[in-house]
Amino acid sequence: MILRPQMGEIKIIGYYLGRIALGIGLVMFLPFVAGLALFREINPAFDFLISANIAVFAGLALSWLCKTDKDLHPGPAMVVIAISWLAAMVLAAIPLLLSGHYRSFLDACFETMSGFTTTGLTLVQDLDHLSRTHNLWRHLGPFIGGQGIAIVAISFLVGGASGSFNLYVGEARDEKLVPNVMHTARFIWVISIVYLVLGTIVLGVVGLFIGLKPGSAFFHAVCIFMAGFDTAGFAPQSLNILYYHSWVFEIVTIFFMVVGSFNFNLHYQVWTGNGKEIGKNIETRTLLLVVMLVSLIILAGLKHVGAYGPGMIMFRKGFYQLISAQTTTGYMTIYAQQFIREWGDVALFGIIMAMALGGCACSTAGGIKMLRVGIIAKALKQDMKLIMFSGNAIVVQKFHHLKTMFLEDRQVRAALIVTIGYVFIYGFGALVGVVLGYPILESFFESVSAAGNVGLSCGITDVAMPAILKITYIVEMWAGRLEVMSVCALIGFFVALVKGK
């Protein structure tokens, strides 16, 4: 029998939702202040004043009306997270809509969901004339969403309440860096902010050397860092990374994309002096192996169709797009159309494969994740050994992730369930694309890019694409970021609300 959720549960959800809306509203004051004080863009700044007030009002009202001292259990926590991401999408879209650079509210919502989920697909119009204030907000989205909207709330608004860990887990993060979840959340912010300062300085200096003016260089640096480290792929100019025409800029962004796709636990290990973990960890080893394998596929594909002349140019273009796909960032040094027209099917297959597999767990990256790929590969190896040896043999498989562990069935089961979930979403989005008349390869490419939170595009994502496809990609980005489970919890919650007794 399905039990209908009690009013108490609904109030808990409302309360935490209110805190998260309040958090989004308070963050909006940042572009407001920057717009007034730094950029002197008064008109865009007021877009944020209006939007911030709407979000703060909604947050205050919800958390007041639903105030409760009850604990947030895992089920409702997942529902809170799933709804919070939708609420954040809607609230954050208001200033973008007011900018006049979006054709509809749906397009603005697409942009914010793409930002928060660190995807990077964009529907902005005339990006090259967008104000710096709005552009800063576009790039702040990935910085907030990459760390996690719940992390923002836990760090500053929810504190160490008992429901904090459930919120943290609901956001597809089940690994704590330190025993206390609030300290974990704050450490994630410390890592991100230290890298933000370093990244902005490095990219800013490179920007000066490649001919950008100081103000422009450091504005681009902060934006590119936030969208690169958080594996989102937004850029302040429509030409993305191609705009800079610099191999130094490309190398620096490759470094931050890779670092951003690493597990926060790995960062913690390195920060606490355990640098050897990088070499031993199943995720980094799998990542290296997958990158090497996919590199071969892509380079062979590019060579086969003769997309680029000399080997070095082919490597530069192929490898950059590969790292961008593998880390699920979505930065591009080619035009979207070139993927389809010049890259050929084999190289495209390689890029799709990299996007689908993604970066590391508990990072800002999307996709199936290297931890799961590694575990499934280990399980496969174990089963093959069982087949090869006699029936009575006991085959033990170990793997190293922060500590050396024996591979257990429950780990393989958990990895497979999420992997199947991803494959289903990839296929669903591709099917919608095909039904709407797009070619199958392009549909699959764009669907994997959306659900894997990558942001590379072969040209389908465009303001002119049907609304149903925009909604499909929004759902894919959302479900992909939350690794399906929170979305399933939300569906279950609504089923219980309607059919429960």
Place this chain on the structure above:
Amino acid sequence: MLMRRLLLGIFFMGVFCSAYPGYAEVTGSLDLINRAKEHDGKLVTCQGEVIGDIMPRADHVWLHVNDGYIAVSVWAEKELVQEIKYSGDYRATGDTVEVSGIFHRSCLEHGGDLDIHAQRIILLRSGVVLKNPLTSKKAQIGLLATSAVALFYLLKMFLQSRPHLKPPG
């Protein structure tokens, strides 16, 4: 006499036409990208607004020209861009220029980037500074919303300090 002048006129027009390298036909940016293999290594002409930063690199610059669909990178000698005063961003509409040069689908000199090596840049229309003033309506809504939220917050604090007026919890 008249016949001779006419023939001379036709002769000079012919010389002029043969010397003119065929800049006039304008190619759209989407066409350049979608049919890049066909245009590769050929002389092309495109028009559009200069957007973003003009990035100096030694005696050359990088600039970007957007024809309303998509921007294309242009590699030009510094002296070719001396007339360009406005580059498009939030504060300005950039100068509209006509660029003629050799199109590269994957430029060997620039790491495989798709670009045009400019031979000639003509300023077609000067850009303008955009004022983007704050509308009084937006200012009023912004200040009204701030006042309303501040009032609501004070009311909430007031009600919370009186337990019998709190919403059921």
